[in-house]
Amino acid sequence: MLILRDIRKSYRIGPTEVDVLKGVDLDIHKGELTSIMGPSGCGKSTLMNIIGLLDRPTSGRFQLDGADVSYSNDDALSEIRNRRIGFVFQQYFLLSRLSAIENVELPLIYRGDRQGFTRERSMELLRRVGMADRAGHRPSELSGGQQQRVAIARALVGAPSLILADEPTGALDTKVGGEIMELFHTLNREDGITIVIITHDPGIARQCGSVAVMNDGVIVK
Amino acid sequence: MILATNLKEAARSLLSSKQRTILALIGIVIGIGSVIAMVSVGKIVQEESLRQFKEMGTDILTIEKEFGDSSGQSGKKSKTAQIKLADVVAMPGACPGMADVAPLVRGNGQAAYNGKKLDQASLLGVTESFLAINKMTISQGRFLTDMDAQSRYCVVGSKVAKDLQRLGARQVIGEQIRAGDNIFTIIGVTAEVLESGMRRFQPNESIYLHLTTALRLSSESSNGITTITARVSAGTSNTTARDQVLAYFAAPARGQAVRVSSPEEIIAQMEKQMQMFTLLLGAIGSISLIVGGVGVMNVMLVSVTERRREIGIRRALGAKRGDIRGQFLIESVILSLLGGLFGILFGIGASRLIAHFAHWQFLLSGGAILLGVGVSNAVGIFFGYYPARQASLLDPIVALKSD
Ligand SMILES: Nc1ncnc2c1ncn2[C@@H]1O[C@H](COP(=O)(O)OP(=O)(O)OP(=O)(O)O)[C@@H](O)[C@H]1O
Ligand SMILES: [Mg+2]
Numbered sequence: 001m002l003i004l005r006d007i008r009k010s011y012r013i014g015p016t017e018v019d020v021l022k023g024v025d026l027d028i029h030k031g032e033l034t035s036i037m038g039p040s041g042c043g044k045s046t047l048m049n050i051i052g053l054l055d056r057p058t059s060g061r062f063q064l065d066g067a068d069v070s071y072s073n074d075d076a077l078s079e080i081r082n083r084r085i086g087f088v089f090q091q092y093f094l095l096s097r098l099s100a101i102e103n104v105e106l107p108l109i110y111r112g113d114r115q116g117f118t119r120e121r122s123m124e125l126l127r128r129v130g131m132a133d134r135a136g137h138r139p140s141e142l143s144g145g146q147q148q149r150v151a152i153a154r155a156l157v158g159a160p161s162l163i164l165a166d167e168p169t170g171a172l173d174t175k176v177g178g179e180i181m182e183l184f185h186t187l188n189r190e191d192g193i194t195i196v197i198i199t200h201d202p203g204i205a206r207q208c209g210s211v212a213v214m215n216d217g218v219i220v221k
Numbered sequence: 222m223i224l225a226t227n228l229k230e231a232a233r234s235l236l237s238s239k240q241r242t243i244l245a246l247i248g249i250v251i252g253i254g255s256v257i258a259m260v261s262v263g264k265i266v267q268e269e270s271l272r273q274f275k276e277m278g279t280d281i282l283t284i285e286k287e288f289g290d291s292s293g294q295s296g297k298k299s300k301t302a303q304i305k306l307a308d309v310v311a312m313p314g315a316c317p318g319m320a321d322v323a324p325l326v327r328g329n330g331q332a333a334y335n336g337k338k339l340d341q342a343s344l345l346g347v348t349e350s351f352l353a354i355n356k357m358t359i360s361q362g363r364f365l366t367d368m369d370a371q372s373r374y375c376v377v378g379s380k381v382a383k384d385l386q387r388l389g390a391r392q393v394i395g396e397q398i399r400a401g402d403n404i405f406t407i408i409g410v411t412a413e414v415l416e417s418g419m420r421r422f423q424p425n426e427s428i429y430l431h432l433t434t435a436l437r438l439s440s441e442s443s444n445g446i447t448t449i450t451a452r453v454s455a456g457t458s459n460t461t462a463r464d465q466v467l468a469y470f471a472a473p474a475r476g477q478a479v480r481v482s483s484p485e486e487i488i489a490q491m492e493k494q495m496q497m498f499t500l501l502l503g504a505i506g507s508i509s510l511i512v513g514g515v516g517v518m519n520v521m522l523v524s525v526t527e528r529r530r531e532i533g534i535r536r537a538l539g540a541k542r543g544d545i546r547g548q549f550l551i552e553s554v555i556l557s558l559l560g561g562l563f564g565i566l567f568g569i570g571a572s573r574l575i576a577h578f579a580h581w582q583f584l585l586s587g588g589a590i591l592l593g594v595g596v597s598n599a600v601g602i603f604f605g606y607y608p609a610r611q612a613s614l615l616d617p618i619v620a621l622k623s624d
Contacts, residue, residue: 049618054537054617055618075542078542079539081537082538082540087538093530093534095531097233097237107538107539109226110538111539112223115225154538
C-alpha cells in the first residue's frame with residue numbers, strides 16, 4: 001500500500017546543505033504492523049512526516065494506495081490526510097481548549113459530517129480505547145497515557161487505512177506504554193489497519209510483524 | 222457544522238485572552254459609535270427640519286433689529302434707533318408682500334405672585350396678531366386684543382400657569398401678578414407648544430402683556446421692539462417679501478438695519494450645524510475605525526503566532542487552508558462585531574446627548590444600527606483577512622514543530 005523509491009530530503013541551513021534522507025526505499029504492505037528503528041537524528045521523523053503528507057521530499061517517488069501523491073496540491077493532500085491517514089504523536093498533540101470528545105471529533109468535522117454523527121462516532125472510539133468516562137475532560141485533566149488513548153481515538157475516528165505513530169510510547173512508562181502497544185496490536189489484528197510505529201525500544205520492535213532499521217538517512221535492513 | 226464549530230472555537234479563544242480582546246475593542250467601539258452618532262444625528266436633524274416646517278409653515282419671516290453697530294461709535298444713535306410701533310403697524314400697507322405682522326417687546330423685571338418670585342417667567346409685549354402668526358392657541362380664557370391697549374391685563378404661558386397653581390392659585394384666570402410697581406390681572410392661558418427655531422422666545426414660560434403696556438412700562442434702556450414675526454402674503458415668495466422688508470426699514474424715514482430670516486434659512490443653519498457634527502464624527506469615526514481595525518489585526522496576528530502548533534495539528538487532521546483561514550476570519554469578525562455592538566450602544570448614547578443639548582427631538586434610526594453592524598463586520602473581514610491568510614499559508618510541518 002506504501003511504496004517509497006529513492007526518497008531524498010535535504011535542508012539548507014545558511015550556506016550548507018544538510019542531507020537528512022539520502023535515498024530511502026521502503027515498501028509497506030496492507031495490514032502490516034511495521035516498526036522503524038534507528039539512532040536519534042537518523043531521519044525517522046522526517047521520513048514519517050513525508051509518508052504522512054505533512055512534508056514533501058526534495059526528490060523521489062511516493063505511491064500511496066497505488067496513486068502517486070508527489071504532485072498533489074495542498075487541498076488534495078489535506079483530503080488524503082483527513083480520510084486515509086491517522087497520526088499519533090509522541091507529545092499527543094491534543095488541543096488544550098477542547099474536551100476529549102471534541103478533540104476526537106475534529107477529523108470528522110473537517111470532513112463535513114453532521115454533528116449528531118460526529119458525536120456518536122467519537123464516543124464509540126473513546127469507548128474502544130477505554131476513555132468513554134473521560135469524554136468531557138480537557139487534556140490537562142488527563143494523564144499522559146490517557147491523553148495518548150484519546151489521541152489514538154482521534155487517529156482512528158475517520159476510519160483511516162494507515163496509522164502513523166511517531167514514538168507513541170516515548171513519553172510513557174513501560175507499563176502504560178505496553179498497554180498502548182497492546183491497543184495497536186488489537187487494532188492491527190481485528191481491524192486490519194496498516195500501522196507504522198517509530199520506536200527506540202527493541203522490545204516493542206520485536207513484537208511487530210516487520211522491522212525497518214534506519215541509519216544516517218537510509219534504510220539499512 | 223464547520224461554521225458552528227468555528228463560532229464556538231472563536232468565542233473560546235477570545236474569552237481565553239480577555240484583556241487583549243477588550244483592548245482591541247476600544248478603537249472599534251469609538252469608531253462604530255461615531256459612525257452611528259453621525260448617521261443618527263443626521264436623521265434627527267432631518268426630522269427636526271421637517272417638524273419645524275410643519276409646525277410653523279413656510280410663509281413666516283422673522284425680522285430682528287440688528288444690534289452691535291459696526292461703527293462702534295456710541296454717538297451714532299440713528300442706526301440703533303427704536304423701531305416705532307406705528308411703522309410696524311403700517312408694514313402690511315407699505316409692503317404688499319406682508320400679510321400680517323406681530324411685533325414683540327421683551328420686558329425686563331421680575332414677575333411675582335403672592336410675594337413669591339416667578340423665576341422662569343419673562344415678560345413679553347405683544348399684539349392681537351401674535352397668537353395666530355405664531356400658531357399658538359388659548360387653553361383658558363381669552364388672548365389680548367387691540368382693545369386691551371394700555372390695559373393691565375395679561376395672558377400667561379402654560380408653564381407659568383402651572384407654577385402659579387403650585388404657588389397656590391386656585392383658578393389661574395383672575396389671579397394677579399406683580400411686575401415692578403404694576404399689578405396685572407390674568408385673563409387667559411396659552412396652550413403648550415414646542416419651542417422651535419421660528420419662535421424666538423419661550424412660548425410656555427412667558428407672561429404676555431399688550432405691547433403698548435409693555436412699552437410704556439419699560440425703562441429707558443429698553444430696546445423697544447426687537448423682533449417682528451411676519452406672515453408673507455399668499456403668492457409672494459419669501460425672498461421678495463424679505464427684500465420689501467429690508468427696503469422698508471432702510472428708507473430714510475426709518476433708517477434701521479434689520480435682519481430677516483426665513484424658515485429655509487433656519488433649516489439651512491441647522492443643517493450647517495449638523496454638517497459640523499457629521500464632519501467631526503466622521504473624522505473621529507474613520508480614524509478610530511482604522512486604529513481599531515489595526516488593533517484587531519494585531520490581536521489576530523498574535524493569536525496566529527501563539528497558535529501555530531494548533532494550526533499544525535489541525536492541518537495534520539485534514540484541515541484545508543480554507544478551513545484555517547475561515548476559522549481565524551470568523552474570530553476577527555466576532556471580535557469586530559462585539560466592538561460594533563458596544564459601539565452602537567455608545568453611538569446611540571452620544572446622539573441622544575447631542576440631541577439633548579441642541580434641543581432636538583431624539584429618535585432611534587434603524588438604518589444606523591444596521592450600518593453599525595455592517596461596518597464592524599466589514600472591519601473584521603478587512604483587517605482579519607491578512608492574519609487569517611498568514612495562518613492558512615503556514616507549512617503544516619513547520620507549524621507542527623513550532624512551540
Ligand atoms: N527543519 C529542519 N531544518 C534543518 N534540519 C532539520 C530540520 N528538521 C530536521 N532536521 C535534521 O534532520 C535530522 C533528522 O531529524 P529527525 O527528526 O528525522 O530525526 P529522528 O530520527 O526522528 O530522531 P529522534 O529519534 O531523536 O526523534 C536531524 O539531524 C535534524 O537536525
Ligand atoms: Mg523523531
